[in-house]
């Protein structure tokens with residue numbers, strides 16, 4: 191079953207002589223329960239890809255489908271609700287609310303949707319990310335790795351169909367970053383969560399089932415069962431290093 195699909199997605203910013211083609215006909219299907227990394231040189235279209243996949247940016251042409259829902263057919267309100275209810279986001283900067291404790295940060299998306307958190311599910315999510323002993327703390331009282339765990343719990347609390355991660359370990363040291371990547375891979379393997387992650391780091395990409403490479407807005411290949419060495423080798427051929 192396909193969780194997310196991009197079909198011939200093209201995104202052009204600007205007009206006339208100054209127009210930039212950020213994505214140039216990208217077709218990708220993510221199976222449910224897959225963990226996919228997206229890599230590519232700077233300016234290759236990774237952020238644009240993620241923003242189109244998330245319904246944050248509208249493709250100039252082509253289609254984005256979340257399950258059976260064509261995002262192109264939705265108005266702004268429906269897109270906002272879809273992003274809130276059906277997609278989880280994790281960023282390099284954890285984007286937690288400093289004045290709220292861990293429980294209130296995790297349950298924020300539910301409260302914004304006017305829903306109560308089911309205590310059993312909240313406990314389950316906190317356990318999955320390993321933050322049960324910090325539930326009453328504020329973000330400033332947590333390490334970077336703990337803050338990212340809270341952000342992952344917040345992303346999971348709505349039971350999203352797809353988790354979109356933008357450089358989730360970019361601000362973490364190697365050891366803590368590894369723990370967060372193991373957590374993401376564990377979620378995929380044990381709960382069937384679908385994850386799409388943009389990264390510059392071949393080690394981070396190696397935690398995914400497969401890596402998609404972008405170059406000049408086009409798909410420039412993929413790698414199944416990636417290792418850091420194989421990923422770095424591909425990036426070298428794309429002219430990144």
Ligand SMILES: Nc1ncnc2c1ncn2[C@@H]1O[C@H](COP(=O)(O)OP(=O)(O)OP(=O)(O)O)[C@@H](O)[C@H]1O
Pocket residue numbers: 203204210211212230231232233234235236237238239
């Ligand atoms: N809002 C915008 N207006 C005009 N051009 C844009 C806009 N956003 C992105 N671009 C251009 O589209 C191309 C792809 O950008 P994008 O940010 O998707 O690349 P990226 O692979 O994420 O890069 P990086 O790794 O440096 O973050 C670049 O040439 C960029 O300058």
